[in-house]
Amino acid sequence: MNTERRSPLRGRNLLIAAALIALFAAFGVRMWRFVAAPALPTLLDGLPESKTEDDQRVFQARLAQRFHVGSTEVDDLIDELRDDGFTVDADQDVATYERRADISDKCRRSANIRWSRGEGDELATITGGYSLHCPQH
Numbered sequence: 001m002n003t004e005r006r007s008p009l010r011g012r013n014l015l016i017a018a019a020l021i022a023l024f025a026a027f028g029v030r031m032w033r034f035v036a037a038p039a040l041p042t043l044l045d046g047l048p049e050s051k052t053e054d055d056q057r058v059f060q061a062r063l064a065q066r067f068h069v070g071s072t073e074v075d076d077l078i079d080e081l082r083d084d085g086f087t088v089d090a091d092q093d094v095a096t097y098e099r100r101a102d103i104s105d106k107c108r109r110s111a112n113i114r115w116s117r118g119e120g121d122e123l124a125t126i127t128g129g130y131s132l133h134c135p136q137h
Contacts, residue, residue: 040085040099041085041086042084043062043084043111047059050129059130063126070123072122072123073123074115077115086111093115093117094112094115096113097109107132112128113128114126114127115127
């Protein structure tokens with residue numbers, strides 16, 4: 001007859017090891033999410049630093065190309081801007097985007113877009129501006 005007893009510490013050690021592995025995994029995922037910058041809105045992707053009026057005209061052209069005055073419905077505009085990462089205030093007809101510099105991206109970015117509605121729900125006007133500043137040090 002085998003009277004070998006299992007040590008109660010062995011089960012505890014496994015439990016502690018599993019808890020430590022879970023803790024490190026959760027911390028690692030948290031750090032990865034902290035370092036990974038959120039995706040940049042497509043309207044801002046690839047724009048030059050906002051130093052001149054020509055830079056702002058590039059942004060204005062993107063707005064006009066993506067949202068057609070007279071044919072785009074404002075509700076569609078609002079949905080697209082939200083999906084693209086903008087914060088929308090539909091009551092004020094304005095959308096904003098703000099991202100500070102961080103570990104993975106030293107550039108500070110912001111944008112604002114304003115629009116007005118026509119007789120129905122179609123887009124009557126749209127305008128906006130952006131700021132992109134990347135320190136050179």
